Amino acid sequence: MHPVLKTLSILLLAGAGARVVQAAPPADAPLPARQAEIDAIVREISPQRIQAYVEKLAGFGTRHTMSETESDTRGIGAARRWIKAELERCGAGRLDVQFQSHVHPVAPRIPRPTEIVNVVATLPGTQAASKDRYYVVSGHYDSRVTDVMNATADAPGADDDASGTAAVIEMACVMARHTFDASLVFMTVAAEEQGLYGSGDYAAKAKAAGVNIAGMLNNDIIGSAHDEHGKLDNAEVRLFAEGVPPVKETTPALRTLLQTGGENDSITRQLARHVKETGERYVPGFKVNIVYRRDRYLRGGDHSPFLDAGYAAVRFTEPHEDFDHQHQDLRTEHGKRIGDLPEYVDPDYVAQVARVNAASLASLALAPTAPRDVKVRTANLDNGTDLVWAPNTEPDLAGYRIVWRETTAPQWQGAQFVGNVTAYRLDLSKDNLLFGVQAVDKDGNVSPATYPVPAR
Secondary structure, eight states: OOHHHHHHHHHHHHHTTSOOOOSSOOTTOOOOOOOHHHHHHHHHOOHHHHHHHHHHHHTTSBOOTTSOSSOSSSSHHHHHHHHHHHHHHHTTTTOEEEEEEEEEOOBTTBSSOEEEEEEEEEEOOSOTTTTTEEEEEEEEOOOOOSSTTOOSSOBOOIIIIIHHHHHHHHHHHHHTTSOOSSEEEEEEESOHHHHSHHHHHHHHHHHHTTOEEEEEEEEOSOOOOBOTTOOBOOSEEEEEEOSSOOOSSOOHHHHHHHHTTOTTOSHHHHHHHHHHHHHHHHSTTOEEEEESSSSSTTOOOTTHHHHHTTOOEEEEEOSSOOGGGSSOOOEEETTEEESOOGGGOOHHHHHHHHHHHHHHHHHHHHSOOOOSSOEEEOSSOOSSEEEEOOOOOOTTEEEEEEEEEETTOSSOOEEEEEESOSEEEESSOTTTEEEEEEEEETTOOBOOOBOOEEEO
């Protein structure tokens, strides 16, 4: 018997026919199995290639959205053609690389109608039941200086956001050599600095077409391992994850989430938990700090349009931003160089963030989809919890895993594999704990959790 299946069978036998009677979640709840293929992907991420990508992007002088488009050596046109060519080269025969563009009308930061061009590389999934489920990872390749309308001054944009763009290119090139059940989209977008117009166009078109984007990871400003005082901090990254969306009108689904105390169990928070657990497992010693906000205080990024479209989306950002090396005219003040230059980017740190991304994407794309229609039966008053859900359709499904935590705990604390069933009862109180249901395949890949709603 496959060792993962043997482990799952042991867990099932321990739980089947008996109820979970512990008053508190166990500290040693079984984790999903570690996958050799994901380990290999993580090992293949190269800081040297990332550094070369950052230097190449900075070498285009400026990548301002309204900069030069005809030159082969300077401006955003040269940058996007190079990105497309590099993705085509490294993903030959595996990646479908396309320009996705639209002409944006005049806007506060767009003084004339301007073509906004994203570079989109898709790695199609290989499982019929999963290939129409997509996971998107992005970085923005445009840059700016102090004056956001200055399209001619040198704007190397090394940290913001050649670092994120380089990570996406590196992930695409590495992961194109592997196969996944679900589809992956590696995307570098333009016009982030002018108003999130590249990502906004992609998200709007995906929503209108009914594309099943099950998760989106945005990498923006992931290049610096030092704070503004020069202190090294290279063992952690921030992951911004929205809870309750700032909608004008509360939807029935959102109202149910609030009524049941699920403010921290939105699809985005579930994605963040999965990324943290997976990333820290495959990149030991590197911490993913989930920040319970859409983005930095009153700021935004390319995941925001995906959130607005109803998709789960998170943002990676270095732990401390140094604003002397971001959105700045190049200059020297009091002997200090100011500007977003490659010399201030640490490729080893970018590689660590890329490894967390890659491990998370691989885990998500290999795992089954998160269970649907998960509900808590509420017909009878009792101190247990009866969960039901719709069956998954993947042919390699092994069963389901129920997870739980205290209402004040950020991460799952307890877990039990319950087999290939669509209902299960736990002698743990729905009054005192929060629950989720995950799908598990025969290799031990585990989906994000789905928060249960009341069965009326």
